Amino acid sequence: MTGVAPHRQANTDGQDAMVDSRDIFKGLKVVDFSWVGVGPMAAQVFALYGAEVIRVESASRLDTFRNGQPLAPGTGPDRSAYWANVNRDKLGMTLNLRHPGAPDVVRRLVEHADVVTESFAPGFMHEIGMDYESLRKLNPKMIMISMSMEGQGGPHLGYKGFGLVLQATAGITGLTGWPNRPPVGTGVAYTDWFATHLAASAVICALEHRDRTGEGQYIDLSQLESTIWGLDDAIVRYSATGEVMTANGNRNERAVPHGVFRCAGEDRWCAISVLEDAQWDRLRTVMGYPAWARDPAFATFDGRQAREDEIEAGIAAWTAPLVAGEVAERLQAAGVPAYPVNDARDVQSDPQLAARGHFWQIEHPVIGPMTWDAPAYRLSGTPAYPQAPAPKLGQHNEYVYRDLLGYSEQEFVELMVQRVAE
Amino acid sequence: MSDGPLQAYRVIDLAGPYGMLGTRVMAGLGADVIRVEPPGGDPLRQRPPLDSAGVSTYWHQMTAGKKSVVIDLDSEAGRAAFWGLLESADVLFESGQRARLESLGFGWQQISRRCPDLVYTTISPFGLEGPRASWLGGDLVAMAAGGLMYLCGDPDRAPLRVSVEQASAQVGLQGMVGTLIALRARKVGARGQRVDVSMQEAISNTLGNSQQSFVMDGTIFQRAGGGRATGGADNRLVWACADGYVAWGRNPASMGLLHQWMLDEGVEPGFDAEAWAQRPVAGPGAPTREETQALDARIAAFFQRFPKMYLYEEGQGRGAMMCPVSTVTDLLANQQLNHRRFFHQVPQPGLPTPLTQPGAPFKMSVSPWSVGPSPQLGEHTSAVLTAHGAGAAGGGR
Numbered sequence: 001m002t003g004v005a006p007h008r009q010a011n012t013d014g015q016d017a018m019v020d021s022r023d024i025f026k027g028l029k030v031v032d033f034s035w036v037g038v039g040p041m042a043a044q045v046f047a048l049y050g051a052e053v054i055r056v057e058s059a060s061r062l063d064t065f066r067n068g069q070p071l072a073p074g075t076g077p078d079r080s081a082y083w084a085n086v087n088r089d090k091l092g093m094t095l096n097l098r099h100p101g102a103p104d105v106v107r108r109l110v111e112h113a114d115v116v117t118e119s120f121a122p123g124f125m126h127e128i129g130m131d132y133e134s135l136r137k138l139n140p141k142m143i144m145i146s147m148s149m150e151g152q153g154g155p156h157l158g159y160k161g162f163g164l165v166l167q168a169t170a171g172i173t174g175l176t177g178w179p180n181r182p183p184v185g186t187g188v189a190y191t192d193w194f195a196t197h198l199a200a201s202a203v204i205c206a207l208e209h210r211d212r213t214g215e216g217q218y219i220d221l222s223q224l225e226s227t228i229w230g231l232d233d234a235i236v237r238y239s240a241t242g243e244v245m246t247a248n249g250n251r252n253e254r255a256v257p258h259g260v261f262r263c264a265g266e267d268r269w270c271a272i273s274v275l276e277d278a279q280w281d282r283l284r285t286v287m288g289y290p291a292w293a294r295d296p297a298f299a300t301f302d303g304r305q306a307r308e309d310e311i312e313a314g315i316a317a318w319t320a321p322l323v324a325g326e327v328a329e330r331l332q333a334a335g336v337p338a339y340p341v342n343d344a345r346d347v348q349s350d351p352q353l354a355a356r357g358h359f360w361q362i363e364h365p366v367i368g369p370m371t372w373d374a375p376a377y378r379l380s381g382t383p384a385y386p387q388a389p390a391p392k393l394g395q396h397n398e399y400v401y402r403d404l405l406g407y408s409e410q411e412f413v414e415l416m417v418q419r420v421a422e
Numbered sequence: 423m424s425d426g427p428l429q430a431y432r433v434i435d436l437a438g439p440y441g442m443l444g445t446r447v448m449a450g451l452g453a454d455v456i457r458v459e460p461p462g463g464d465p466l467r468q469r470p471p472l473d474s475a476g477v478s479t480y481w482h483q484m485t486a487g488k489k490s491v492v493i494d495l496d497s498e499a500g501r502a503a504f505w506g507l508l509e510s511a512d513v514l515f516e517s518g519q520r521a522r523l524e525s526l527g528f529g530w531q532q533i534s535r536r537c538p539d540l541v542y543t544t545i546s547p548f549g550l551e552g553p554r555a556s557w558l559g560g561d562l563v564a565m566a567a568g569g570l571m572y573l574c575g576d577p578d579r580a581p582l583r584v585s586v587e588q589a590s591a592q593v594g595l596q597g598m599v600g601t602l603i604a605l606r607a608r609k610v611g612a613r614g615q616r617v618d619v620s621m622q623e624a625i626s627n628t629l630g631n632s633q634q635s636f637v638m639d640g641t642i643f644q645r646a647g648g649g650r651a652t653g654g655a656d657n658r659l660v661w662a663c664a665d666g667y668v669a670w671g672r673n674p675a676s677m678g679l680l681h682q683w684m685l686d687e688g689v690e691p692g693f694d695a696e697a698w699a700q701r702p703v704a705g706p707g708a709p710t711r712e713e714t715q716a717l718d719a720r721i722a723a724f725f726q727r728f729p730k731m732y733l734y735e736e737g738q739g740r741g742a743m744m745c746p747v748s749t750v751t752d753l754l755a756n757q758q759l760n761h762r763r764f765f766h767q768v769p770q771p772g773l774p775t776p777l778t779q780p781g782a783p784f785k786m787s788v789s790p791w792s793v794g795p796s797p798q799l800g801e802h803t804s805a806v807l808t809a810h811g812a813g814a815a816g817g818g819r
Contacts, residue, residue, distance in 0.1 A: 150758050250562060
């Protein structure tokens, strides 16, 4: 496999690195038929920890992310940093699943696989003879996961969507907004991250079951159902109290003040939250103990909540001429939770994210230097490191078809000529 | 023992709201999750709102299927019992308790020496190291620091968080994934290790292509009300309808479908679908603001004639990516979710009627999802502590 040479890192516990992070899933073979966001991101978790992940793509019907912004200059399917950020450390192969010659390739891939992933519209895999019941006959120990909008089967079978609109069905959009305005949602394909983390967990759970019993299984992940887990206690609360939760701006039913305040400069803001009564006293001290804040009624949460408008107006007047970063530093120094609202530039230069090594830099053969985001977890004994940039379209075809699937050179050439392998 | 896929693992759960979702899902997946509470009970049992028996609805949501063991960590006997529990466990999963645990002798160094195979998952606002590791956090701060908040909200107002805690949820799920990877590492010869999870980073992971766009193009995505945050393209997604809102994106491919739908409903569309389908979204030939506003007014008037569930099902039936802006009651009435039996009615001791819980976040064909009530205070103290000879729990009952 081409790319960056592997480099073992000393673990942060100072012990001998007996186990490398890439040993964790070493030998695990993932055949990744998924596309766009969720499936590739879930499979990437296994690639980062050493699995052999074969990303199977169609050259005639490109993954829409391969044209996703931002694109490096030029032409061709290998310019998207969006695509490259969610497919690093994988092998790339092309295969036309609708070609009459495809079933033999699929058979070899499935026989080779421990895990098969897919995120097509429900029904497609069945249509091409690649549903779980068919594939398990080839390899009963294989684990298969489907990641669709609303699940396999049911009255909404085949409903279309993507994270930006599915977050509405899931209840997230309705809970994001100001009380007197239409809801807005998050501005990103937000359901993707529930589905991704849960899909990775699901596959590990299936591996646990297989270790114990030798048995493979099928996982039907509905991105809608995964995301409903992100609604706090909204479901239980309704059943216990009848309360229907609604969007409430930046306010918090248990903390006042709890808001985002305009600072000096264009569209600069600072988030400030008082989660305990003692933090209120610190906040007003940092503000210079203004007259409006001296009311002893504000010493308690109930007292503050009763006059939240007044408190927010007072804080906004204080922050307006100040620099957001300075507001946050002064408040944090005094023991009040606060942070500037980071935009994309701020995130890239954030000192904490930088110290954590949150962004990996790696050279991509077409894009050049690019930034990748690391997961939010750091394993002290087996620290993860990136190894290879995302593959160019079909980059590892020869290796996969010949070395992994056992086709002869002549057969491989024939698959290319017949346009099976594209 | 459960028959769920994580049945082999015992998790000691000291997580607060930041990340507690991780152990909740692990309990559903069959792990033996033991919530360790002080003699007076976990304060989260009283987090408002409360049910008719005076117990927090949040507590029910986040501890369903877990066990409750009362241990007084301020007593010698309690600390001994806690060591016994840790020695019996595979995972210690905490948030907000690290400093207290250290002060009581349960720092990572001591834990890893005495329980070398234990995975210690620790969730914090900014991670354990770095210049701001000691800064105070929370859901609002993580949404701001991680960069998602800047992409949420109306352009003329302050950036927004989501009114249900997203940094807490995201970090909980990532904490679960990191924990499961550390458990897999043990199978290839690794000992226990510390899994250090940052709320800020869990949010930074949700930024889609905005970081790559800034690094490559210098573009800073802006919040766009109910639309996709981008470098400035017009892409409204949220529309009012007769009884609420729907989410739907106008794009060249969707114009013909909408045009036909309007005709079928007896509404004069008033726009040329083919011309709109051929116009670029941005750049030369792109519609002016006045043109899109006029078009959007016609679309908005059409959607306002119908309720959201009609638009959802009729629109999807026609191939439109149309979604309702659901409330909780919409979710409970959603016929897809009900067909799949997503929600569970779970009897809760002390309450006259069952509580509704969300079901498996993914369906496994062989491995079952575990459903149960939230535990009574100390319900499992004697069973758990006597099972491995830890003796008295120092004030437990």
